[in-house]
Amino acid sequence: MxxxxxxxxxxxxxxxxxxxxxxxxxxxxxxxxxxxxxxxxxxxxxxxxxxxxxxxxxxxxxxxxxxxxxxxxxxxxxxxxxxxxxxxxxxxxxxxxxxxxxxxxxxxxxxxxxxQAVAIVYNIPSFPDIPTGLRLNSTILSLILNGSINEWDDAAIKGLNPDLNLPHEKMVVVHNNEDNTHGRSSSSQLLLNQYLGSQNSRWPINDSIVTSEPAELAEMVRRIPYSIGYVDFSYAIQTKMTYAAIGNAGGDYIVPSANSIGRAIDVAxxxxxxxxxxxxxxxxxxxxINASRIVSDAYPIVxxxxxxxxxxxxxxxxxxxxxxxxxxxxxxxxxxxxxxxxxxxxxxxxxxxxxxxxxxxxxxxxxxxxxxxxx
Missing domain, CATH: 3.40.190.10 (Periplasmic binding protein-like II)
Incomplete structure (x- = not known):
């Protein structure tokens, strides 16, 4: 340069x-x-x-x-x-x-x-505190975040993860309170909505926790067993959180990393x-970033x-x-x-x-x- x-x-x-x-x-x-x-x-x-x-x-x-x-x-x-x-x-x-x-x-x-990348972070105590290989796609993730899927061993999640021993436990969704306030979502929420194909977020009426900032969201997911949320990938790295492999438009499940995020920048x-x-x-x-171009080995929420x-x-x-x-x-x-x-x-x-x-x-x-x- x-x-x-x-x-x-x-x-x-x-x-x-x-x-x-x-x-x-x-x-x-x-x-x-x-x-x-x-x-x-x-x-x-x-x-x-x-x-x-x-x-x-x-x-x-x-x-x-x-x-x-x-x-x-x-x-x-x-x-x-x-x-x-x-x-x-x-x-x-x-x-x-x-x-x-x-x-x-x-x-x-x-x-x-x-x-900028959004990591889907979660806390399953029986899983190691590193990326575990849990797979989620836009359809399943949307159903989790709006409360339609509320148990970790739901058949839809098990269908994507047949090799994982998923617990029969209620999910707790953690999200920021700034999202959709006066129609102005955070950049993380905008990227997540873009991936989910939705304009606005709907959170579970029950079994959800509202936080005021990313650091608090990260801390709540780390503290609360069986919780799930989203943070900037840099927060997931800094606090050593567990995060999922996310399905992209090409049908590949990609864990966020410097390589997969860099690939998304290169192609999109x-x-x-x-x-x-x-x-x-x-x-x-x-x-x-044109999300429609994110395929192959590129992480999709970028x-x-x-x-x-x-x-x-x-x-x-x-x-x-x-x-x-x-x-x-x-x-x-x-x-x-x-x-x-x-x-x-x-x-x-x-x-x-x-x-x-x-x-x-x-x-x-x-x-x-x-x-x-x-x-």
Whole structure:
């Protein structure tokens, strides 16, 4: 990848750098670097709660490469619905937003920064705390999540899993309370609905538990025997959850992994314009995942996370120009192969820019457009 400009610092080559990164909960993360006598450049970031496992790594690793006294990254984690509302609130504008849904308007540019995959997680105590080979397809999963199938040894589930000793136990469905609130679902729910072929989710009236955020959902599934739910795949990896193999359009049952998610990106990334040699003056169309193309060995519940960059030419003061330079440097580091894309491997997400010339071209054009509007 040939970026428009290089980040000021490169990641250390030692592998144990990532191992030293603390992985805790959102509340345990300090979003501010040390304060020195000189006033640091402060960057305000909004990030989707579902992206927390890798965003907190990005922030920690990027800050480790900077002089802490010069850069202050403030991160607030919100639901996708809250982020969309915040983007429409001029009193709550951020310098950078990382989100799984787009709210395109003339004042914002979106740049893909990571794959997004939804894992179907569950807790059967007699199964090991790793992927067990449980198979689920869109039909069966839809019936489970709406309560029509409510026992683990239901004949339909056993038909897909004849070799598994499924218990005769009631299922407990766990889901987030933001889903379908005011018609605005989370990006995870939107991807799940797309896979299920439904516009809205219907949850069981009984035998279901409502949670407020992905971390809580993951924790509830881990604590409650015979429960089932859905989380961003990075949460499943971070908390070592058990997750299912999901049936795709080709009839294959695929466990989420860096390889299967990367395969989905390779075959299903869609651009509305196919010209890889576009110039910055040409209209750019947001890259998306076309789920109908996900076949073969590709995991089927896949989308993208985006960095949302406000487009403004109001950066005239020296401190504003410096702040925008830091924002662009951070984004460039996130999409660089030796930076943020390498970090994604820690949560088994693939680099989305590796060997993808068209996406690299899109990123260069987008970054160039932001730079021009900032000068």
């Amino acid at each position: 040939t970026p428009l400009f290089q980040p000021r610092f490169n990641l250390p080559s030692e592998q144990d750098e990532s191992e030293n990164t603390q992985v805790t909960t959102i509340d345990d993360i300090s979003n501010k670097t040390a304060v020195s006598a000189t006033m640091p450049t402060t960057i305000d970031i909004l990030a989707s709660t579902s992206a927390f496992p890798f965003v907190q790594r990005w922030i920690a690793q990027y800050e480790n490469q900077q002089l802490a006294s010069l850069i202050n990254l403030n991160v607030e984690y919100l639901s996708d619905r809250e982020i969309i509302a915040a983007e429409g609130d001029n009193s709550r504008l951020s310098d950078l937003t990382i989100v799984g849904t787009s709210n395109e308007n003339n004042n914002t540019l979106y740049l893909p920064v990571s794959a 990334l869609q651009f509305y314009n196919s010209d890889t040699d576009s110039t910055p003056s040409q209209e750019q169309h947001l890259p998306t 989308g993208l996370y985006y960095a949302s960059l406000p487009v403004s030419n109001d950066y005239k003061e020296e401190d504003e120009i410096s702040r925008r330079a830091v924002i662009l440097d951070l984004v460039q580091w996130i999409i660089s192969e030796s930076g943020g894309q390498q970090t994604l491997l820690e949560v088994q997400y693939p680099s989305i820019y590796s060997d993808n010339d068209q996406l690299v071209a899109y990123a260069n054009i987008t970054m160039d457009s932001v730079q021009k509007n900032s000068s």
